[in-house]
Amino acid sequence: MGISSLYIHFPFCRHLCNYCDFYKTRVESSDYRMAFNGFQSELTQSFAIHQHFLEQNDISWEPLETLYLGGGTPSLWGREGAEFLKSFLNANQLVLAENLEMTLEVNPGSWTEEGIKAFQKLGVNRYSLGVQALDSKMLGQLDRVHSLEDVHQTLGFFNKLKLNFSVDFMLGLPVIASYQRDIAAELEKIMSYNPPHLSLYILTPKGNYPHTEFLPENEQLEREYLEVSEFLEKRGYLHYEVSNFARPGRESRHNLKYWRSESVAALGPSATGYLADSRLRYKWKVSELEFVPEQLSEKEAKLENFYLRLRTFEGVILEEFFTSAELLKIAPIVSKWQRQGWCETRQNKLILRPSGYIRMDGLLEELFQYTNSL
Numbered sequence: 001m002g003i004s005s006l007y008i009h010f011p012f013c014r015h016l017c018n019y020c021d022f023y024k025t026r027v028e029s030s031d032y033r034m035a036f037n038g039f040q041s042e043l044t045q046s047f048a049i050h051q052h053f054l055e056q057n058d059i060s061w062e063p064l065e066t067l068y069l070g071g072g073t074p075s076l077w078g079r080e081g082a083e084f085l086k087s088f089l090n091a092n093q094l095v096l097a098e099n100l101e102m103t104l105e106v107n108p109g110s111w112t113e114e115g116i117k118a119f120q121k122l123g124v125n126r127y128s129l130g131v132q133a134l135d136s137k138m139l140g141q142l143d144r145v146h147s148l149e150d151v152h153q154t155l156g157f158f159n160k161l162k163l164n165f166s167v168d169f170m171l172g173l174p175v176i177a178s179y180q181r182d183i184a185a186e187l188e189k190i191m192s193y194n195p196p197h198l199s200l201y202i203l204t205p206k207g208n209y210p211h212t213e214f215l216p217e218n219e220q221l222e223r224e225y226l227e228v229s230e231f232l233e234k235r236g237y238l239h240y241e242v243s244n245f246a247r248p249g250r251e252s253r254h255n256l257k258y259w260r261s262e263s264v265a266a267l268g269p270s271a272t273g274y275l276a277d278s279r280l281r282y283k284w285k286v287s288e289l290e291f292v293p294e295q296l297s298e299k300e301a302k303l304e305n306f307y308l309r310l311r312t313f314e315g316v317i318l319e320e321f322f323t324s325a326e327l328l329k330i331a332p333i334v335s336k337w338q339r340q341g342w343c344e345t346r347q348n349k350l351i352l353r354p355s356g357y358i359r360m361d362g363l364l365e366e367l368f369q370y371t372n373s374l
């Protein structure tokens with residue numbers, strides 16, 4: 001068996017945003033090199049352990065079709081990071097496929113032109129820009145370290161060089177008294193930079209988030225979500241996954257592998273990998289210096305596969321998941337959803353529409369009342 005996708009988690013940021021629950025550590029610029037060198041040594045050591053782990057599962061590397069550099073803020077890694085990765089890939093005989101998609105997450109205000117050029121040389125051909133909002137008040141609410149000017153400068157740079165980039169955009173931000181966020185105006189500005197892809201996230205803060213009591217109600221969230229979806233679909237973007245929009249052919253191939261429950265290897269703290277054939281999920285635990293595996297049962301893997309597939313425009317073939325008796329019980333529910341405009345059925349497949357994506361958890365709950373298969 002072979003594996004052809006890899007995620008690497010770079011765990012450092014200049015500043016820790018108050019809503020973020022990803023694995024990361026704040027580092028002062030004076031400490032970058034020391035922190036990054038330590039991380040690079042850990043990657044090198046963990047790769048040997050990962051190799052052993054793959055061998056135990058009878059899996060070998062194939063030329064990489066997708067490589068995703070996420071974080072944290074991997075654009076901070078800069079030229080030295082790109083050069084380290086080049087020798088890391090060579091030393092570990094990881095070959096890049098000709099049709100490779102290599103993505104780098106970039107934060108406004110945390111990248112340099114020199115760094116981007118070095119990553120381009122390495123093979124990066126897709127960038128995910130952490131824009132979040134095009135409104136300085138909202139960036140303040142989000143506790144972002146960069147300014148609105150940084151955002152424009154970043155979008156301008158990637159557009160001018162005609163690079164393949166995606167924009168992260170957030171909804172459900174805290175409501176400020178006597179201030180109305182103008183989402184359509186923000187999107188218009190983003191459109192002027194012509195992004196091939198956009199990811200849309202609804203703020204879901206954890207722990208001690210300071211503005212919890214000012215978060216919008218579900219009805220407002222739904223309105224905002226459908227407003228963005230309609231806006232982007234009208235401009236030729238395909239709403240191809242709950243949180244993702246792409247111009248045709250610009251879908252994220254790496255993320256499609258997750259949604260199709262295909263194998264993706266993962267390195268770096270807290271990054272989650274999946275070996276599809278053995279239904280094995282695993283994570284690098286820094287404190288234990290090992291990969292901690294989690295074996296999914298056949299039923300768990302099937303449920304996850306159903307849920308992930310339903311998140312995308314590819315939809316699910318219900319016959320693959322339910323018995324004939326269950327299908328009979330489900331049919332009226334699916335018809336009702338269709339009448340509401342929440343889904344469509346095409347070539348034997350159930351495919352959610354944007355108004356179905358936003359209420360997906362409720363729909364699944366309703367569906368599972370009538371089945372034992374999942």
Ligand SMILES: C[S@@+](CC[C@H](N)C(=O)[O-])C[C@H]1O[C@@H](n2cnc3c(N)ncnc32)[C@H](O)[C@@H]1O
Nearest residue numbers: 019020021071072073130168201202203204205
């Ligand atoms: C892995 S994060 C890191 C990207 C990059 N460091 C940044 O901040 O732009 C990827 C995206 O997840 C989204 N995100 C982070 N925390 C979130 C939260 N609590 N709720 C919803 N989306 C979140 C943001 O849009 C962010 O751009």
Ligand code: SF4
Nearest residue numbers: 013016017020071072
């Ligand atoms: S920069 Fe990104 S990864 Fe870092 S704390 Fe902020 S949202 Fe999280």
